[in-house]
Amino acid sequence: MLRVQLVKRRGEFLLDVDFCAPVPGITALFGRSGCGKSTVISLLAGLLDPDEARVQIGEDTLVDTGRRIDVDARHRRIGVVFQDSRLFPHLSVLQNLQYGARRLPRGTPAPVRFDDVVSMLGLETLTARRPHQLSGGERQRVALGRALLSQPRLLLLDEPLASLDLARREEVLPYFERLRDSLSIPIVYVSHQFDEVLRLATRVVLLDAGKLLAEGELAAVSRHPALREIVGPDAVGAVMQGVVEGTDDAGLTKVRVGDAEFIVDESAPLFQKTPGQRIQIQVLARDVIVAASRPAGLSVRNAVQARVVSVEPDVGRAVLVELDIGRTATLLARITARASEELGLGPDKQVWALIKAVSLRGHVFTAPAR
Amino acid sequence: MLSPAESEALLLSLSVAARSVAFNLPFAIAVAWLLTRTRFAGRTVFDAFVHLPLVLPPVVVGYLLLVLFGVRGPIGGWLHETFGIRLAFTGTGAALATAVMSFPLVVRSIRISLEGMDRGLEDAARTLGAGPVDRFFSITLPLIAPGILAGAVTAFAAGLGEFGAVITFASNIPGETRTLPLALYTALQTPDGDALAARLAAISLTLGLAGLLIAEFLARRLRHLLGR
Numbered sequence: 001m002l003r004v005q006l007v008k009r010r011g012e013f014l015l016d017v018d019f020c021a022p023v024p025g026i027t028a029l030f031g032r033s034g035c036g037k038s039t040v041i042s043l044l045a046g047l048l049d050p051d052e053a054r055v056q057i058g059e060d061t062l063v064d065t066g067r068r069i070d071v072d073a074r075h076r077r078i079g080v081v082f083q084d085s086r087l088f089p090h091l092s093v094l095q096n097l098q099y100g101a102r103r104l105p106r107g108t109p110a111p112v113r114f115d116d117v118v119s120m121l122g123l124e125t126l127t128a129r130r131p132h133q134l135s136g137g138e139r140q141r142v143a144l145g146r147a148l149l150s151q152p153r154l155l156l157l158d159e160p161l162a163s164l165d166l167a168r169r170e171e172v173l174p175y176f177e178r179l180r181d182s183l184s185i186p187i188v189y190v191s192h193q194f195d196e197v198l199r200l201a202t203r204v205v206l207l208d209a210g211k212l213l214a215e216g217e218l219a220a221v222s223r224h225p226a227l228r229e230i231v232g233p234d235a236v237g238a239v240m241q242g243v244v245e246g247t248d249d250a251g252l253t254k255v256r257v258g259d260a261e262f263i264v265d266e267s268a269p270l271f272q273k274t275p276g277q278r279i280q281i282q283v284l285a286r287d288v289i290v291a292a293s294r295p296a297g298l299s300v301r302n303a304v305q306a307r308v309v310s311v312e313p314d315v316g317r318a319v320l321v322e323l324d325i326g327r328t329a330t331l332l333a334r335i336t337a338r339a340s341e342e343l344g345l346g347p348d349k350q351v352w353a354l355i356k357a358v359s360l361r362g363h364v365f366t367a368p369a370r
Numbered sequence: 371m372l373s374p375a376e377s378e379a380l381l382l383s384l385s386v387a388a389r390s391v392a393f394n395l396p397f398a399i400a401v402a403w404l405l406t407r408t409r410f411a412g413r414t415v416f417d418a419f420v421h422l423p424l425v426l427p428p429v430v431v432g433y434l435l436l437v438l439f440g441v442r443g444p445i446g447g448w449l450h451e452t453f454g455i456r457l458a459f460t461g462t463g464a465a466l467a468t469a470v471m472s473f474p475l476v477v478r479s480i481r482i483s484l485e486g487m488d489r490g491l492e493d494a495a496r497t498l499g500a501g502p503v504d505r506f507f508s509i510t511l512p513l514i515a516p517g518i519l520a521g522a523v524t525a526f527a528a529g530l531g532e533f534g535a536v537i538t539f540a541s542n543i544p545g546e547t548r549t550l551p552l553a554l555y556t557a558l559q560t561p562d563g564d565a566l567a568a569r570l571a572a573i574s575l576t577l578g579l580a581g582l583l584i585a586e587f588l589a590r591r592l593r594h595l596l597g598r
Contacts (some may be wrong), residue, residue: 037479045448045493045497046496046497047493047496047497071494073496073497074496074497074498074499074500074501075499076497077499078497079497080494082490082494082498084490086490086491086493086494088491088494088495089491089596090510090512090513090595090596099498099500100499103498103499103500103504104499146498147497147498150497150498150499182408331497336403
């Protein structure tokens, strides 16, 4: 477990955050550009001095300004992958990979093995090259390998995909997924792209203007009003955590969320969907239909009973309806205010939520459900 | 092809220029690093002091060296008594005078490289466990190598032609401090020396041109190695 308390003033800007990151798994630091995410990374890595701070990894205290503890950046054993990769241009890929490993103090436990990293990140054919001969995606893979081989206790990923185009991001993302599921250290992932967070993180720390707005499981933070403003109206939607139950006879994935069962048309081909796997599904608010009774003769695959929690004004003439579908699982539905009036929606009203299987985007985690 | 006096002056010039560069580099790297990476009181004055040889008449630099490093000067006297080293009126003295004159050029060149270098790379090295000295030698120094090389070549080329400071501090002793420009000057002062002066000028010209071409070639090689 990583525990972080940081205060840093920079002119008018005040960063004041306090959060935890569990082991294993990815904790996403999410917020707009300029909200202080990268400052948090610099402070954690020890490249910037905090005004006040306490940072603990497990039992080890790295920084405690109250007790005048401040471990130098070079002794923190925190692996950092920067947005711009920062590979050393005068060294080969192999020398870059070995840079941190060669500087480990004698007797440091080295559970991360060179051959494993090279094969996991697909670097076999790249080792003799120089950084300028690599593509953007390859560079980030090498940077990730270099960080891992320094045997870190914590991995910080500072917008590692932000400088890549969409195709390159798709090329690198699976490596992060594999890493998340195989590594036993906390990973902090900074991003301003919510789809990356959705795909990689189980826990989210939401930042705005240097302040912590929300912290918790992705499913809980996905309903936070502040998140809606950051991601924009089109990306608003609840995230549900479920467990893969199997495939139906049409080849669609069956997922159990709380008491409800969902049919998901999972097109991401990266993982085998085996029963028991954990899955995060995002349901965009604009894709949810609210019905007063269970309809018949519709193409829609998913109809679940729900209880209205709240009806709030949304963009334009729409309202945002929060629906409880049991066992703390929640959906958000965006419908017109007129429709809401006609259905007589209000707290505790029982309704049906309808979602097309093809509207559901699921991201599988190989770690079994807790 | 060359007369003994000519080849003597040529070799001496090469030797003085090479030694001046060797003197220069460690100090120039240290000063450039101080000026780009640290903030201290009196930095502006220090910066101006480093650049003085650019604006002072070379004769003045030679004179100041004579005052400081002469056998009766505070530094020269100490060197003479403790180690038996004499700088004034020697070849080593000529190299020292040349080094002082070209020092600002070298500092400038290295400084530009240091300012242009991505400091994020040093941060990355730090997170990977490299200490300050380690970072300097494994990251900073290789990355500013093109600037060091450019500075060294400029200093070498300028050093071949240094006249005023050398003749003032080290005098014009054949075989000891009479470099190409000094030999050329001597030839001009001698009746019937015109032909010799012309030959010496031609040698200087060839040398300068060769130097520039070699520098360009080396810079290309280095840039290629660094992947730019």
